[in-house]
Amino acid sequence: SAVISQKPSRDICQRGTSLTIQCQVDSQVTMMFWYRQQPGQSLTLIATANQGSEATYESGFVIDKFPISRPNLTFSTLTVSNMSPEDSSIYLCSVWDRGPDTQYFGPGTRLTVL
Amino acid sequence: GEDVEQSLFLSVREGDSSVINCTYTDSSSTYLYWYKQEPGAGLQLLTYIFSNMDMKQDQRLTVLLNKKDKHLSLRIADTQTGDSAIYFCAEKGSNTGKLIFGQGTTLQVKP
Numbered sequence: 001s002a003v004i005s006q007k008p009s010r011d012i013c014q015r016g017t018s019l020t021i022q023c024q025v026d027s028q029v030t031m032m033f034w035y036r037q038q039p040g041q042s043l044t045l046i047a048t049a050n051q052g053s054e055a056t057y058e059s060g061f062v063i064d065k066f067p068i069s070r071p072n073l074t075f076s077t078l079t080v081s082n083m084s085p086e087d088s089s090i091y092l093c094s095v096w097d098r099g100p101d102t103q104y105f106g107p108g109t110r111l112t113v114l
Numbered sequence: 115g116e117d118v119e120q121s122l123f124l125s126v127r128e129g130d131s132s133v134i135n136c137t138y139t140d141s142s143s144t145y146l147y148w149y150k151q152e153p154g155a156g157l158q159l160l161t162y163i164f165s166n167m168d169m170k171q172d173q174r175l176t177v178l179l180n181k182k183d184k185h186l187s188l189r190i191a192d193t194q195t196g197d198s199a200i201y202f203c204a205e206k207g208s209n210t211g212k213l214i215f216g217q218g219t220t221l222q223v224k225p
Binding site for chain 1: 144
């Protein structure tokens with residue numbers, strides 16, 4: 001199974017600032033995903049990051065707020081821009097493993113916005 | 115559309131069996147999954163079942179799938195305090211190919 005790491009593991013940020021979260025995978029993967037988990041809630045898909053093309057965003061999420069980079073097949077970043085307290089969440093990176101057809105998650109980045 | 119429902123809370127005594135239930139709507143789902151989330155941690159894939167199977171057993175875990183009723187369950191035998199966590203059921207949507215998660219069931223194990 002893929003091993004996924006994220007940096008930072010947690011951060012406390014001021015309103016109006018931006019934070020970039022890094023996701024590193026130990027193997028090459030085609031598709032990487034970014035999720036948000038608000039306090040006490042389930043997971044919501046933010047976007048799908050494909051190498052060599054722009055990310056595909058889900059309804060309610062826009063590139064200006066959550067720009068994503070995917071420079072190669074093992075790395076991606078998610079930036080949370082112009083943060084407000086409502087952005088306080090856990091942000092999780094995820095990848096598919098096609099053999100078997102399973103999805104693995106990183107440890108998450110716990111973000112608190114004051 | 116695609117939707118997954120779970121009960122929110124389950125409390126059991128250590129040593130008992132736990133059964134966490136899930137219902138889903140997409141009858142064309144190919145895979146169904148169970149994830150575990152411990153406090154402050156990410157999601158750990160516990161087990162999964164292919165839609166042409168009725169049951170899958172993996173050590174203390176048993177997954178039962180009733181396709182007719184679109185019902186999935188996770189049984190944890192001899193539940194331990196270390197099993198206390200949130201358990202998420204998820205299906206892979208046949209239309210989108212994306213994971214659809216339930217709300218999560220918080221399992222509390224009392225000593």
